[in-house]
Amino acid sequence: MTRDAWRNQVGEDAIEPALPIIDAHHHVWENEPFPPFDPYDENGLFADKTASGHRIIGTIYVDSHTSYRTTGPDHLRVVGETDYAERVAQVGMGRGGAFAGVCCAIAPRADLTLGARVGEVLDAHAQASSRFRGVRHMTAHDGDVPASAATGAGVMMHSAFREGFAELGRRGLSFDAWLLQPQLPEVIDLARHFPDTPIILNHLGGPLAIGRFADRRDEAYASWRADMATLATCENVRVKLGGLNMGMAGVDALARDVPFTSQEMAAAQKHFILTAIDLFGPARAMFESNTPIDTYGAGYGVIWNAFKRITADFTPNERALLFCGTATKTYRIDPTQLQ
Numbered sequence: 526m527t528r529d530a531w532r533n534q535v536g537e538d539a540i541e542p543a544l545p546i547i548d549a550h551h552h553v554w555e556n557e558p559f560p561p562f563d564p565y566d567e568n569g570l571f572a573d574k575t576a577s578g579h580r581i582i583g584t585i586y587v588d589s590h591t592s593y594r595t596t597g598p599d600h601l602r603v604v605g606e607t608d609y610a611e612r613v614a615q616v617g618m619g620r621g622g623a624f625a626g627v628c629c630a631i632a633p634r635a636d637l638t639l640g641a642r643v644g645e646v647l648d649a650h651a652q653a654s655s656r657f658r659g660v661r662h663m664t665a666h667d668g669d670v671p672a673s674a675a676t677g678a679g680v681m682m683h684s685a686f687r688e689g690f691a692e693l694g695r696r697g698l699s700f701d702a703w704l705l706q707p708q709l710p711e712v713i714d715l716a717r718h719f720p721d722t723p724i725i726l727n728h729l730g731g732p733l734a735i736g737r738f739a740d741r742r743d744e745a746y747a748s749w750r751a752d753m754a755t756l757a758t759c760e761n762v763r764v765k766l767g768g769l770n771m772g773m774a775g776v777d778a779l780a781r782d783v784p785f786t787s788q789e790m791a792a793a794q795k796h797f798i799l800t801a802i803d804l805f806g807p808a809r810a811m812f813e814s815n816t817p818i819d820t821y822g823a824g825y826g827v828i829w830n831a832f833k834r835i836t837a838d839f840t841p842n843e844r845a846l847l848f849c850g851t852a853t854k855t856y857r858i859d860p861t862q863l864q
Contacts, residue, residue, distance in 0.1 A: 532784055535827060537824070539579045539830065540787070542579060545848065553566060553569075554592070562817055571624055574627060585628075588661035590634065600642065626863045629656060630857070636662060637689030638662075660700065667706075669738070681704070681714075698722075702724050702725065706731050706732050706748070706749050708731075719761070728813075731768075762809070766812045767815050770823045771815075771819060774794075787828075790828070
């Protein structure tokens with residue numbers, strides 16, 4: 526059975542289809558850089574945005590390792606990613622209606638270990654798109670997560686990385702932090718040393734329930750919660766709610782014959798999501814689809830239905846922040862760029 530056929534076994538109408546949503550984290554690529562994940566170009570993004578039944582008024586593009594420039598200095602070739610995301614945004618705006626709002630903010634890659642030299646990369650990203658808001662330098666690393674091995678351990682603690690990170694603050698840019706649970710103390714230290722630079726924690730800080738954590742899930746959750754509580758005391762940190770369908774947190778359907786319904790997903794994942802909201806508050810938390818990584822294990826519309834079920838008892842103001850307002854403020858989104 527193909528992945529599409531597996532995923533399409535569960536189809537749902539959108540709950541509360543009028544609720545405005547900014548998808549705070551997705552990827553787009555012209556090729557397939559991360560097998561076995563689905564190819565996902567702008568046509569896939571437009572299809573999810575316009576056909577899910579949910580009112581996705583905007584989307585935020587994050588580091589996808591795609592479309593790098595093939596000429597020019599090596600350290601500037603990553604700017605091709607911003608070139609591509611900007612083109613996608615312009616196509617959406619040109620089509621108008623439900624197509625508008627894609628890639629309304631762009632957070633591509635930059636290698637912060639370049640130190641002060643990364644400033645040239647940041648300036649080139651800014652020149653490539655007025656939608657450029659910050660960068661992600663992937664730092665996720667743990668011995669029990671083989672896919673993270675290439676990143677290297679302790680990157681956020683290196684002096685060169687810190688020197689590069691300082692360039693973000695000089696330009697009023699944000700940092701999207703993708704790391705795994707055991708690395709939370711590192712990002713706590715980073716946030717404390719740079720209290721004026723916005724840090725956006727990806728995927729709930731990467732909680733783990735595999736490897737050495739597989740038989741110690743309660744202990745692992747308690748450790749994750751304790752570190753998240755400490756991180757929440759850093760006022761410059763925001764958290765993205767999602768990324769739980771990747772197979773690392775033990776709350777996904779990847780090994781099942783049939784994917785989760787939104788009710789099942791909400792039941793499996795709500796303890797992580799509600800804990801993060803409780804710690805950070807709705808004004809510092811935002812929902813993300815993490816498409817197409819998370820949609821390898823769940824339908825796009827099902828993911829948003831699950832988020833809506835988890836927050837069904839929240840006030841209208843709280844939900845407005847979680848689904849739209851926090852992302853709008855954090856990424857400084859121009860309302861005229863939205864659907």
